[in-house]
Amino acid sequence: MITVENLSKRYGNTTVVDGVSLTVERNSITAIVGTSGSGKSTLLRMINRLVEPSSGRVLIDGRDTRDEPAYLLRRHIGYVIQGNGLFPHRTVAENIATVPRLLGWEARRIEARVAELLEVFALDPASYAHALPHQLSGGQQQRVGVARALAAEPMVLLMDEPFGALDPIIRAKAQDDLLDIQRRFGMTVVLVTHDMDEAFRLGTQVAVMSGGRLLQYDRPAVLLTQPADPFVARMTGLADRAMRLLSLVTAGEAALPGTCDGPAVPPTATLREVLSELLWRGADSARVVDAEGRVRGQLTVGAILARGRP
Amino acid sequence: MPRAVTVLRLAALALLVGFLVTPQSFAPLFAPLTQYGAPPIYDQGNLLTLALAQLATVCLAAVASSIVAVALGILVTRPSGAQFLPLSRTLVNIGQTFPPVAVLAVAVPLVGFGEKPTLIALFAYGLLPIFENTLVGLRTCPPAVLEAASGMGMSARQRLLSVELPLAMPLILEGIRLSLVINVGTATIGSTVAAKGLGEVIIAGLLSSNTAFILQGGLLTGLMAILLYDGLATLERRLLRPVTLD
Numbered sequence: 232m233i234t235v236e237n238l239s240k241r242y243g244n245t246t247v248v249d250g251v252s253l254t255v256e257r258n259s260i261t262a263i264v265g266t267s268g269s270g271k272s273t274l275l276r277m278i279n280r281l282v283e284p285s286s287g288r289v290l291i292d293g294r295d296t297r298d299e300p301a302y303l304l305r306r307h308i309g310y311v312i313q314g315n316g317l318f319p320h321r322t323v324a325e326n327i328a329t330v331p332r333l334l335g336w337e338a339r340r341i342e343a344r345v346a347e348l349l350e351v352f353a354l355d356p357a358s359y360a361h362a363l364p365h366q367l368s369g370g371q372q373q374r375v376g377v378a379r380a381l382a383a384e385p386m387v388l389l390m391d392e393p394f395g396a397l398d399p400i401i402r403a404k405a406q407d408d409l410l411d412i413q414r415r416f417g418m419t420v421v422l423v424t425h426d427m428d429e430a431f432r433l434g435t436q437v438a439v440m441s442g443g444r445l446l447q448y449d450r451p452a453v454l455l456t457q458p459a460d461p462f463v464a465r466m467t468g469l470a471d472r473a474m475r476l477l478s479l480v481t482a483g484e485a486a487l488p489g490t491c492d493g494p495a496v497p498p499t500a501t502l503r504e505v506l507s508e509l510l511w512r513g514a515d516s517a518r519v520v521d522a523e524g525r526v527r528g529q530l531t532v533g534a535i536l537a538r539g540r541p
Numbered sequence: 542m543p544r545a546v547t548v549l550r551l552a553a554l555a556l557l558v559g560f561l562v563t564p565q566s567f568a569p570l571f572a573p574l575t576q577y578g579a580p581p582i583y584d585q586g587n588l589l590t591l592a593l594a595q596l597a598t599v600c601l602a603a604v605a606s607s608i609v610a611v612a613l614g615i616l617v618t619r620p621s622g623a624q625f626l627p628l629s630r631t632l633v634n635i636g637q638t639f640p641p642v643a644v645l646a647v648a649v650p651l652v653g654f655g656e657k658p659t660l661i662a663l664f665a666y667g668l669l670p671i672f673e674n675t676l677v678g679l680r681t682c683p684p685a686v687l688e689a690a691s692g693m694g695m696s697a698r699q700r701l702l703s704v705e706l707p708l709a710m711p712l713i714l715e716g717i718r719l720s721l722v723i724n725v726g727t728a729t730i731g732s733t734v735a736a737k738g739l740g741e742v743i744i745a746g747l748l749s750s751n752t753a754f755i756l757q758g759g760l761l762t763g764l765m766a767i768l769l770y771d772g773l774a775t776l777e778r779r780l781l782r783p784v785t786l787d
Contacts, residue, residue, distance in 0.1 A: 306694030316689025320707045329693050
């Protein structure tokens with residue numbers, strides 16, 4: 232659990248982050264969104280003390296982050312940045328081994344962990360372990376960046392625009408991977424993005440920042456239905472808020488008992504996707520069918536539309 | 542193409558070694574340049590000994606300037622040392638703009654004749670390329686890489702040693718190479734203050750109007766400089782991993 236208490240950062244007369252307080256639950260993903268200059272990156276960087284706060288404090292699992300030297304603190308916090316920042320003179324395996332080496336792990340343990348992570352991130356050790364970063368594609372570099380951040384099994388992972396440099400298709404894949412990995416390793420993720428869709432897709436909780444202040448911090452659905460501020464409403468998108476709301480619910484969650492002869496959709500599809508499918512096919516209802524072929528229920532257009540209202 | 546280069550290299554090396562070991566076999570080549578029966582090949586000292594002495598002086602000076610210039614470069618790129626940048630730059634620039642001959646003139650009354658004044662002149666003259674290249678190398682490390690290094694939990698020292706210096710190394714080595722080559726040529730003036738070197742041959746030629754002496758002193762020095770530069774560049778390519786900064 233990360234507790235941010237009244238955190239501020241001032242450079243001279245300019246206040247970049249202004250009295251932000253928030254609590255990030257364990258094993259969750261919090262997305263911080265805001266326009267550029269909103270202070271979202273600075274807030275993130277104050278958690279691992281790459282930026283020292285002017286006032287306020289940060290507690291991780293109850294411990295003040297100022298209790299140990301900043302560089303020692305950072306060895307227990309994963310950190311991923313836009314553009315990855317992989318060490319260009321070190322191989323993929325050496326890059327991933329960075330923090331375990333700093334922590335003085337045994338060679339055998341490091342080797343095993345690197346092998347495990349290469350497998351998790353779908354990088355064949357035979358072809359990639361000894362490759363240099365510039366020999367990898369953008370998507371692979373990004374994965375190595377995340378693998379490196381997770382190498383020492385941190386409980387907290389900070390990500391600063393991690394997918395900003397990826398093209399849309401690879402970005403969607405990287406976002407799915409992050410959700411999988413978060414479920415698998417169960418760490419607490421704090422992610423900064425300027426992309427509201429990304430925040431809604433990944434965030435258990437979303438924090439909206441503007442001008443250094445935290446405007447609202449809540450579940451995505453609440454941000455849509457009860458925006459605390461006109462700015463939050465603008466950020467979340469007034470024109471397509473109903474569609475956004477639909478994209479937060481999966482077919483499996485919304486399925487009603489019974490069946491019909493409409494098109495089959497997987498339970499993991501969002502209502503937005505189901506609605507689009509029904510529009511495309513000119514059908515009134517869909518069957519929710521899981522991977523084993525069992526019918527889990529049905530969805531009518533009316534039921535879907537009802538979910539798009541606040 | 543690479544084969545032609547290799548052949549050229551080996552030919553230059555063979556020429557240099559051959560000339561240093563058996564200078565008399567080149568006598569017929571230089572004889573037409575002499576007048577009144579003057580010796581065509583320098584005969585007041587062993588050419589090999591002179592060449593080695595010059596190389597030793599140059600290398601010693603290069604080690605000293607490398608240590609000082611790299612240390613200065615590191616110092617002024619740290620936040621705590623940034624204020625020394627203008628001062629360091631001025632000092633290093635003076636070392637380069639002050640003619641080595643003038644340095645010799647100033648140094649001789651202080652440290653006497655021989656190798657010492659030459660070492661001082663070469664040391665001062667060789668600082669600039671190493672310092673400037675170290676500076677560029679350290680400053681052009683990609684900011685994302687540095688941020689990642691700090692974010693991973695490297696201390697300032699670990700970051701310098703395991704990220705910044707390795708990334709700056711190709712440029713630093715290039716600076717050292719440049720400084721060495723410049724000084725192989727510059728070292729010949731050391732012979733005016735009795736430092737051992739091939740400059741002795743050139744000066745002897747100038748004093749006795751013996752073009753053959755002047756030419757062989759210059760030729761040997763030039764060959765040494767070219768081969769040294771080339772050899773170091775090859776060594777670098779072998780030792781350093783190819784690094785692409787994007």
